[in-house]
Amino acid sequence: MSASDLNAFLAWAEENEIHWDRDAIEIREGKHGLGIYAKKDLQAGYEAIQVPKTIVLSVRSTGIANLLEEEDIEGYVGLTLACMYEHSKGKDSLWSVYLSLLDSRRPFIASDLSEDVREIMKKSEVYGEIETDLKDMREDYDSIVIPFLAKHPDIFTEEVKERFFSFEHFRLMTAHVSSRAMDVDNFHVSALVPFADLVNHEAEPNSDYLTHEDVCDICGALSCEHLDELDSDEEEDDEEAPELSGASKKRAAAKKAQSGSDDDEEDSDDEDWEDEINDTCDIILDEDVKKGEEITRHYGPFPNKIFLSKYGFAEIDNAHDTATIQIDMVKKTALAIVGDEALVEERLNWFLENEDTFISEDDPEEDGCCGGDHDHDHDHDHEHGHSHAHTHEKKEAEDDDSDEEEEEEEEDEDDFPRDIMYMMHDGTIDDRLLMLLNVIFMEKDQFVKIQDSLEVATEYFNDIFLRRALEEEDGLEEDEEEPKPEVKPLDETGRRIRKAVLEAILKVIHLRADAYKVSDQTSAEDDLEALKKSGLTGPAYYGEVCAVGEKQIIQSGLKLYSKLLSEL
Ligand SMILES: [Zn+2]
Ligand SMILES: [Zn+2]
Ligand SMILES: [Zn+2]
Structure with missing residues (x-):
């Protein structure tokens, strides 16, 4: 990645109201590859990065959101298709600068591995894992991606398909997506969160990723007419803000720690109310971080x-x-x-x-x-x-007399x-x-x-x-x-x-x-x-x-x- 790529990304992040302090943290190369580093001593509770959900790339925010929804394509295939589509739009995409930053770094891809490395991996269960992923990817490409592209020849012309939607492209974008996607909320689900996704994993991390997970699943807002309607349907019409998830409560606590002020309950509630207008994905330090140290989080309890x-x-x-x-x-x-x-x-x-x-x-x-x-959010999505x-x-x-319950049980078993x-x-x-x-x-x-x-x-x-x-x-x-x-x-x-x-x-x-x-x-x-x-x-x-x-x-x-x- 060149310095100009990085500068373009930082300018783009600023334009799109991703908040960070240039004097406090920086993006640079380190032992985990590209990462986020402290430029000065920072205290626990410090909000290092705030990414507004308006700039999150997901199956709901992409230009083909309606098409994906029509075909009911979600999960990693949906997100990968969304990213490939935005990539194909070049400069016309809101995420073009971000996607070129991804483009400049080749992610871990099983098909890149040499024979020697494969032999090493065969000594571990990881080999089977990689082979299964590869097989699943091929199946998903043939059974979901190809028919989807064929259904919309006006958007996915032969030329566009060849340039941006080959199996190789799919495999590459899947690798980006699987290594970067973060659980955002019940609207965006799993999505790319620019900038926050540069925070690397550490077994004993010093930061947490926090966001409001419970939002309106029609429009993604924390308070809106849909939720109001729901409320009045349930005849529980009160004027208060929707209930905050555990994450946002923690955030209020973190804010308190940061400001060091002795706000009483009412004041911090007011702060949360303000947040709801501008919902963000936040990286918040849960430990003091020294100048020069990397800011890290825990990706989840994975083997x-x-x-x-x-x-x-x-x-x-x-x-x-x-x-x-x-x-x-x-x-x-x-x-x-x-x-x-x-x-x-x-x-x-x-x-x-x-x-x-x-x-x-x-x-x-x-x-x-x-x-x-440490107290951090694990992604329980494996x-x-x-x-x-x-x-x-x-x-x-349990005695299941309702069919619905039985169906859910079966899904669980699968x-x-x-x-x-x-x-x-x-x-x-x-x-x-x-x-x-x-x-x-x-x-x-x-x-x-x-x-x-x-x-x-x-x-x-x-x-x-x-x-x-x-x-x-x-x-x-x-x-x-x-x-x-x-x-x-x-x-x-x-x-x-x-x-x-x-x-x-x-x-x-x-x-x-x-x-x-x-x-x-x-x-x-x-x-x-x-x-x-x-x-x-x-x-x-x-x-x-x-x-x-x-x-x-x-x-x-x-x-x-x-x-x-x-x-x-
Ligand atoms: Zn761990
Ligand atoms: Zn809504
Ligand atoms: Zn843990």
Whole structure:
């Protein structure tokens, strides 16, 4: 990127009322590529960047918004098409200067990777992730993009299609979109937020991205005639501002911290009211930042395979990293131990049909996913659901008498791949795998009992989770203050099942290791040291980071479950 590109972008940003202080922050090249840096000491609460939503590029703001809506094209394909269209308009597009800044930097693209780098990535799950993305992209291009373009030959002439809408263009723009898009609100949904999108990810970030998420989904405003109509329909017609989301409350708090004034409640409410006229996407410091430091935020609790395939980087010792266990590995292991295929099938099917009754997706933020006490918004938009914590909520058995509810449930199920289970960053297996193995190895009469009664089953699983929680505490420093809940010592049957479960876990982990040819000749720590000395950079380096991270998980898991087995 040339200095003139950057200057043009800054002038454009100013024209479009993106707010930042040229004396306080700057855009420059750094260890994460282009990023935002402090030019002087800044305090927590400082509003570093404010981007008005009028300049956000989304499926709603693009010139082809009506066409996309007609065809019901949303998600990343919609946003990518919007960006390609604006790009094709050249200088006639409101975003031309911004898009040429993107154009000047080639994003991480899987098809650019050399054979050598591909070989490195094959040691990690990231390879499968990238291959799947590529396949999906091809399918989306053929089944959505091509028919859409064909439907509007007046706009997408043969010449325009060739110059701006080839599969290569689609792939390139998708890479920009997936690495930059931010969740804006229920009107714009996921969108490009110029300037704010230059803030890079850090595991321990110093800023937060905040915005009003609840807006009118017809026009995007915070208060408008549509919302007024809704209000009067509900006969709750009051003159007050629409309710503020958590984010905006935080913003009011941040503003208070910044001004240092002792505003009373009424005054800060007034400030929010003013904001509603000019709704913005804000980057606000939640820690003091020294002169020269980079301003960073947290992109979300993603495992490395997602960080790399989506954003082009991976994190050493990523607290959100996972290794996946295919359900076929579990089946194979169970069969080797039990030797009864019909039994394994029956129990597996029962588990898959009933597991939702006993487990619910936890909000990782509640437990402080990063182990730190930072308070930031995570983008929970990745499709690889995994439970971060081992806490449990009992869901009441629902009787679905409305069709609508049933449909929603089915959609939910599609979101979450049933045939994949996870090992977490610390080497522990997720709750689903622990439950499944217990179901497979439990006594026949016990299985009959839990089939008969959800209450008995719930009690059974709660006991397992309680034991697991105590086990995990054992590894930590003892907290004498808190009395431990009592569990009965395992009886002989309990010990037999426990032993089978632990042996199965170890076997499954070995199968996962073998599937990716994870060598036990060297430790993950050795590999990491070697990587640091290797001089590798870019995708090759990050591919190795993924492989080492997964090896670390496997190593921790083998160590943990061998220890538990030996203590039994
Ligand atoms: Zn409206
Ligand atoms: Zn994190
Ligand atoms: Zn976090």
